Amino acid sequence: MDQFHNEDGLNIHEQTLGPEIWKQTNGKVNAFCTSIGSGGTFAGVARYLKRKNPAIKCIAVEPRDGAILSKGYVKNPAHMIQGTGYGIVPPHWDPSLCDEIITVSDKEAREMTIRLSHEEGTYVGYSSGANVNAAMKYLNREMNNKINMVTILCDVAYKYSDL
Numbered sequence: 001m002d003q004f005h006n007e008d009g010l011n012i013h014e015q016t017l018g019p020e021i022w023k024q025t026n027g028k029v030n031a032f033c034t035s036i037g038s039g040g041t042f043a044g045v046a047r048y049l050k051r052k053n054p055a056i057k058c059i060a061v062e063p064r065d066g067a068i069l070s071k072g073y074v075k076n077p078a079h080m081i082q083g084t085g086y087g088i089v090p091p092h093w094d095p096s097l098c099d100e101i102i103t104v105s106d107k108e109a110r111e112m113t114i115r116l117s118h119e120e121g122t123y124v125g126y127s128s129g130a131n132v133n134a135a136m137k138y139l140n141r142e143m144n145n146k147i148n149m150v151t152i153l154c155d156v157a158y159k160y161s162d163l
Helices: 007-024 040-052 106-120 126-142
Strands: 031-035 057-063 100-104 149-151
Touching: 007 040, 031 040, 031 126, 040 057, 057 126, 100 126, 106 126, 126 149
Parallel strands: 031 057, 031 149, 057 100
Antiparallel strands: none
């Protein structure tokens, strides 16, 4: 499929996931965040949401040690947040769609993943934990209870023996 170069991955998120988010929130979404792997999910959804309402904040999530987009370099390519932070700027990356980049440490991602399991009954992996952690960082910082944040739980925990 070559998800890093195939525009279909980006377009399908713009044509399906973006509209689904809009519909499920009755157009009341005003913040979206997700981790960056190939960039297709982020760019496709952000394109759609910004077209519907340019004021929607679209936030990218990166591993703290693999923050090529926000820092311009990778400190440690062996971070544990799989599916993200590949050490390259993805071909689908469009910085004009991104309002902010939030980094998440391995420890934060792991702790949130475990918390999601215990408190919400979800069986997700570290990239999902990173997404929720970043969303909570943003919401806690903004301290605005009128923000309707959407994030993605994009993986399962089957491949992690330590969860």
